[in-house]
Amino acid sequence: MDSGSDTAHDSGVKRLRVALLGCGSVGSQVARLLHEQAGDLEARVGAPVELVGVAVRRLDAPREVDLPTELLTTDAEALVRRDDVDLVVEVIGGIEPARSLILAALEHGASVVTANKALLAEDGSTLFAAAEKADRDLYYEAAVAGAIPIIRPLRESLAGDRVTRVLGIVNGTTNFILDKMDTTGAGFTETLEEAQALGYAEADPTADIEGFDAAAKAAILASLAFHTRVTAADVHREGIVDISASDIAGARDMGCVVKLLAICELVEGDHGTAVSARVHPAMIPRSHPLASVREAYNAVFVESEAAGQLMFYGPGAGGAPTASAVLGDLVTAARNRLSRVRGVGESAYAQLPVLSMGETTTRYHVQIDVDDRTGVLAAVAQVFAEHEVSIQTVRQEGRGVDAQLVVVSHRASDAALAATVEALRAKEYVHDVSSVMRVEGESDQ
Numbered sequence: 058m059d060s061g062s063d064t065a066h067d068s069g070v071k072r073l074r075v076a077l078l079g080c081g082s083v084g085s086q087v088a089r090l091l092h093e094q095a096g097d098l099e100a101r102v103g104a105p106v107e108l109v110g111v112a113v114r115r116l117d118a119p120r121e122v123d124l125p126t127e128l129l130t131t132d133a134e135a136l137v138r139r140d141d142v143d144l145v146v147e148v149i150g151g152i153e154p155a156r157s158l159i160l161a162a163l164e165h166g167a168s169v170v171t172a173n174k175a176l177l178a179e180d181g182s183t184l185f186a187a188a189e190k191a192d193r194d195l196y197y198e199a200a201v202a203g204a205i206p207i208i209r210p211l212r213e214s215l216a217g218d219r220v221t222r223v224l225g226i227v228n229g230t231t232n233f234i235l236d237k238m239d240t241t242g243a244g245f246t247e248t249l250e251e252a253q254a255l256g257y258a259e260a261d262p263t264a265d266i267e268g269f270d271a272a273a274k275a276a277i278l279a280s281l282a283f284h285t286r287v288t289a290a291d292v293h294r295e296g297i298v299d300i301s302a303s304d305i306a307g308a309r310d311m312g313c314v315v316k317l318l319a320i321c322e323l324v325e326g327d328h329g330t331a332v333s334a335r336v337h338p339a340m341i342p343r344s345h346p347l348a349s350v351r352e353a354y355n356a357v358f359v360e361s362e363a364a365g366q367l368m369f370y371g372p373g374a375g376g377a378p379t380a381s382a383v384l385g386d387l388v389t390a391a392r393n394r395l396s397r398v399r400g401v402g403e404s405a406y407a408q409l410p411v412l413s414m415g416e417t418t419t420r421y422h423v424q425i426d427v428d429d430r431t432g433v434l435a436a437v438a439q440v441f442a443e444h445e446v447s448i449q450t451v452r453q454e455g456r457g458v459d460a461q462l463v464v465v466s467h468r469a470s471d472a473a474l475a476a477t478v479e480a481l482r483a484k485e486y487v488h489d490v491s492s493v494m495r496v497e498g499e500s501d502q
């Protein structure tokens with residue numbers, strides 16, 4: 058291995074040397090693209106971009122890409138500390154050792170590109186501070202919505218505007234599962250296995266189906282969009298594991314589909330501006346553009362004061378699409394190294410408070426199984442009224458001894474709706490509140 062003096066650490070830069078940490082779904086595609094597009098990358102960067110080391114867990118593991126064995130090492134710590142490494146790509150995932158490796162890479166003068174949303178959402182501030190101190194780039198376009206350019210537009214293109222809302226489908230695995238359940242009637246488990254085989258799901262798919270992955274992305278989006286710091290712990294999170302065939306059928310009856318949404322909003326209240334960030338399944342009308350986001354595709358809507366509504370759509374998961382975003386960042390970081398400049402760092406000056414879920418308002422679709430007798434409908438309506446949840450529509454279906462009421466509310470706070478449901482469950486004429494689903498994507502009423 059040549060470790061001559063022509064690196065970005067020196068004055069006469071001639072080539073950029075890349076260390077890759079992790080060679081799984083994304084890492085193998087990064088290695089492939091670096092090799093296959095070497096000529097174009099050199100032309101675009103202005104110097105060759107060379108892969109000089111790949112940290113793997115096992116040297117003899119089967120891989121999707123052929124790599125010269127001399128590039129492989131199981132000592133990631135030593136790799137990021139090598140003096141001849143200019144750029145480090147972290148695609149191991151998880152908190153440790155990824156965090157320590159990124160911090161060591163920055164300390165040793167490398168710029169870093171990562172796809173690690175879990176780490177950024179948990180402890181991004183430590184990483185951004187280290188990048189600032191080291192005067193190096195820390196880029197992460199791949200961390201949210203895979204190949205879709207959304208980090209850069211929020212950080213740079215919209216830097217002069219005031220973003221007020223970000224609403225998106227940001228997890229490919231859950232969108233794939235919900236889409237299959239809706240269109241083919243397939244079961245949850247078989248669809249999850251298919252998503253795993255296609256490389257969409259996280260190593261532990263709990264992160265996808267319980268909403269942790271989408272919540273991490275929501276934290277990153279809210280932080281960037283509103284120039285503040287939102288962590289994964291600030292995001293209200295519900296996954297899709299409890300979504301039943303009956304929920305999907307109920308949505309269909311309403312002309313809706315069920316999607317796992319990440320919703321980040323600026324909220325103006327009595328005490329000033331705050332942020333709301335939440336991830337949960339919601340019904341959206343089939344006519345809404347997000348309803349047509351199929352399979353593992355992602356889409357993100359951004360609303361801002363001057364630009365209005367923007368939509369970003371594309372592949373949000375999978376090895377090659379995610380590697381495309383990594384390579385885009387790598388090219389920018391490489392150009393910056395050559396020009397001896399640094400890109401934009403963290404912008405968290407606004408320091409906005411984050412609202413609790415109870416304070417957040419939206420509309421609700423509630424299915425209630427009740428006694429089929431006179432006065433029950435009025436009594437149910439009374440419970441909603443007592444909790445200041447205004448009813449928009451109510452539909453009743455007799456089913457023999459009992460009846461099902463389907464209530465759609467006007468906008469109400471989550472706390473008021475939760476109290477309504479609790480009160481309904483205590484009534485002797487209520488057999489069950491069988492489904493409670495938020496309704497998004499329609500005009501506020």
Ligand SMILES: NC(=O)C1=CN([C@@H]2O[C@H](COP(=O)(O)OP(=O)(O)OC[C@H]3O[C@@H](n4cnc5c(N)ncnc54)[C@H](O)[C@@H]3O)[C@@H](O)[C@H]2O)C=CC1
Nearest residue numbers: 079080081082083112113114148149150172173374375379
């Ligand atoms: N797969 C996808 O569609 C997307 C993944 N991401 C993110 O990209 C990152 C990587 O994801 P995948 O490639 O899907 O995961 P993966 O599980 O396929 O690959 C991770 C690789 O890192 C290796 N590894 C773990 N610890 C290591 C260590 N200490 N040293 C060296 N290698 C180690 C594993 O053996 C594995 O091969 C994660 O942060 C993930 O959240 C982001 C967007 C999309």
Ligand SMILES: N[C@@H](CC=O)C(=O)O
Nearest residue numbers: 228229230257259374
């Ligand atoms: N597991 C994630 C991968 C991309 O971030 C997903 O399914 O979207």
Ligand code: NA
Nearest residue numbers: 198201203205
């Ligand atoms: Na992206």
